[in-house]
Amino acid sequence: MTISHKNIALLLGLFALASQVVQAQVAIIVGPQSTATALTQEQVSSLFLGKSDNLPGAGTALLFDQPESSAVREAFYTKATGKSAAQVKATWSRLIFSGKGNPPKELGDSAAIKKAVASSANAVGYVEKSAVDGSVKVLLTIE
Amino acid sequence: MSQSRVRIPRSRRIHKTVAIAVAALCVGISTASSAQDASNSAFKLTGFISLVGGQVLDGNLNADYAGFDPINGVACPCYIADWSNAGVYNKNFSLTPESRAGVQVSYALTPQAKVVGQVVVRGTNGTPDITWAYASYKLNKDFELQVGRKRVPLYYYSDFQDIGVAYPWVATPPELYGWDATNYNGVSVRYGGSFGDTNVTASLFGGREDFDKSLYWRLYGLENTKVTWKNILGADLEVNNGPWTIRGVYMGADVETDGVLAKLTAYGLAANLDMDTWFVLSEVTSLKRESAILGLNYSAPAATLGVGLRLGKWTPFVNWAQYVESAGDAVYAPATFRRTSATLRYDLNSSSALKVQVDRHKDATQNLGGDVTVLRLSYDRVF
Numbered sequence: 001m002t003i004s005h006k007n008i009a010l011l012l013g014l015f016a017l018a019s020q021v022v023q024a025q026v027a028i029i030v031g032p033q034s035t036a037t038a039l040t041q042e043q044v045s046s047l048f049l050g051k052s053d054n055l056p057g058a059g060t061a062l063l064f065d066q067p068e069s070s071a072v073r074e075a076f077y078t079k080a081t082g083k084s085a086a087q088v089k090a091t092w093s094r095l096i097f098s099g100k101g102n103p104p105k106e107l108g109d110s111a112a113i114k115k116a117v118a119s120s121a122n123a124v125g126y127v128e129k130s131a132v133d134g135s136v137k138v139l140l141t142i143e
Numbered sequence: 144m145s146q147s148r149v150r151i152p153r154s155r156r157i158h159k160t161v162a163i164a165v166a167a168l169c170v171g172i173s174t175a176s177s178a179q180d181a182s183n184s185a186f187k188l189t190g191f192i193s194l195v196g197g198q199v200l201d202g203n204l205n206a207d208y209a210g211f212d213p214i215n216g217v218a219c220p221c222y223i224a225d226w227s228n229a230g231v232y233n234k235n236f237s238l239t240p241e242s243r244a245g246v247q248v249s250y251a252l253t254p255q256a257k258v259v260g261q262v263v264v265r266g267t268n269g270t271p272d273i274t275w276a277y278a279s280y281k282l283n284k285d286f287e288l289q290v291g292r293k294r295v296p297l298y299y300y301s302d303f304q305d306i307g308v309a310y311p312w313v314a315t316p317p318e319l320y321g322w323d324a325t326n327y328n329g330v331s332v333r334y335g336g337s338f339g340d341t342n343v344t345a346s347l348f349g350g351r352e353d354f355d356k357s358l359y360w361r362l363y364g365l366e367n368t369k370v371t372w373k374n375i376l377g378a379d380l381e382v383n384n385g386p387w388t389i390r391g392v393y394m395g396a397d398v399e400t401d402g403v404l405a406k407l408t409a410y411g412l413a414a415n416l417d418m419d420t421w422f423v424l425s426e427v428t429s430l431k432r433e434s435a436i437l438g439l440n441y442s443a444p445a446a447t448l449g450v451g452l453r454l455g456k457w458t459p460f461v462n463w464a465q466y467v468e469s470a471g472d473a474v475y476a477p478a479t480f481r482r483t484s485a486t487l488r489y490d491l492n493s494s495s496a497l498k499v500q501v502d503r504h505k506d507a508t509q510n511l512g513g514d515v516t517v518l519r520l521s522y523d524r525v526f
């Protein structure tokens with residue numbers, strides 16, 4: 001009995017881990033007509049932390065964010081920038097209050113982000129990898 | 144004037160109350176409007192508040208203490224926490240030396256042009272203070288022109304010195320951050336570019352600042368000192384690559400204090416390393432003031448070095464800083480002080496934090512408040 005319980009627990013644990021890994025895959029997306037070239041993780045981090053506003057191949061970047069409480073936003077910032085939500089906000093506060101940057105526009109969900117990036121040549125956003133479809137182009141996938 | 148509590152006249156206190164009420168109202172408005180409405184509109188309203196309370200736990204004035212007592216109406220031993228705004232703590236717990244609130248509005252006229260204004264009220268100064276008021280125009284992908292009132296970008300944190308959530312200390316180290324002028328009216332050109340994974344920003348700035356009643360000079364017992372920083376001219380360069388951010392700055396100005404001219408020259412270098420789970424902040428400045436009229440010639444190198452850990456919502460941080468004046472004349476008695484501090488920050492959520500900090504301040508020349516141990520608590524929020 002105890003062994004099977006343990007096995008079940010182990011299985012559940014593995015399943016939870018596997019589903020987390022699947023959920024945690026984040027795709028950095030632009031519109032199908034965007035001239036933006038492939039991005040490195042370092043460049044994605046620079047854009048979303050306001051260190052650079054240049055989307056290579058497409059000029060000044062227009063950034064879109066997922067809702068603050070969403071799992072994909074947390075996964076994106078943790079993996080792409082290594083920063084917590086509070087650290088990201090602190091970083092942007094420096095730029096906002098010194099007039100040096102425009103923070104990403106927050107939209108309601110992945111569908112809204114896909115629509116927004118598809119309609120603007122210099123736009124860039126991120127969605128769960130599973131939400132990627134033909135309306136957008138993937139520049140980088142973060143595991 | 145011997146008691147700190149009577150420093151702010153009643154009428155000013157009412158002004159301050161009104162201003163804080165306006166700020167609170169703005170919080171309400173900005174919270175009420177949905178995030179989407181705010182982000183789609185050309186008009187943006189943001190703000191910040193820092194409630195800071197503190198007191199000297201333990202202090203000592205040596206028998207050979209040669210400084211003022213009280214300093215700006217605060218009995219010593221005491222701690223000068225904010226030089227620019229004359230914020231001083233002593234054994235009585237106080238919220239006035241460093242508490243502040245500000246509101247910033249920005250309006251995008253076109254995708255290239257915007258106007259930005261920021262007003263701050265402080266515990267030390269009931270009159271709302273215009274810290275930013277400028278128009279900016281993006282000349283092209285890399286260059287931006289800004290005209291109007293801005294912060295003097297002498298130090299790494301100067302531009303966002305009032306934004307408590309932006310740094311790990313309760314306040315930026317006063318050994319560096321704290322001169323008579325913090326803002327200027329003028330012009331700046333800013334460059335921002337990227338080369339692979341290296342990000343570069345640079346700026347060239349020039350202008351002047353005038354004020355009639357310097358708060359800074361109150362620390363030296365002078366009530367209504369008129370200060371002008373003329374011919375401010377400077378440049379800075381910041382380079383970021385991966386975990387490294389390095390910034391260099393040069394600035395010169397002609398400073399007139401109650402009619403007495405002095406030439407100010409400053410160089411600064413900041414190096415920050417951010418390894419995500421731990422980080423290092425460091426900054427050194429060399430600042431000189433020379434006055435032919437007074438025969439005054441002093442230099443004031445200052446340095447700060449801090450190391451922090453990020454443990455989820457907690458950020459413990461330790462810091463060391465020092466300010467060493469030397470004067471090549473007999474007119475001026477130089478001051479030297481050193482400080483070690485330990486801060487613990489807790490992130491309440493993504494836009495607010497609580498901090499507690501203990502400072503051990505050594506007034507080596509015994510002429511600026513004495514040796515003190517200070518305890519401070521802060522609540523910082525942006526909205």
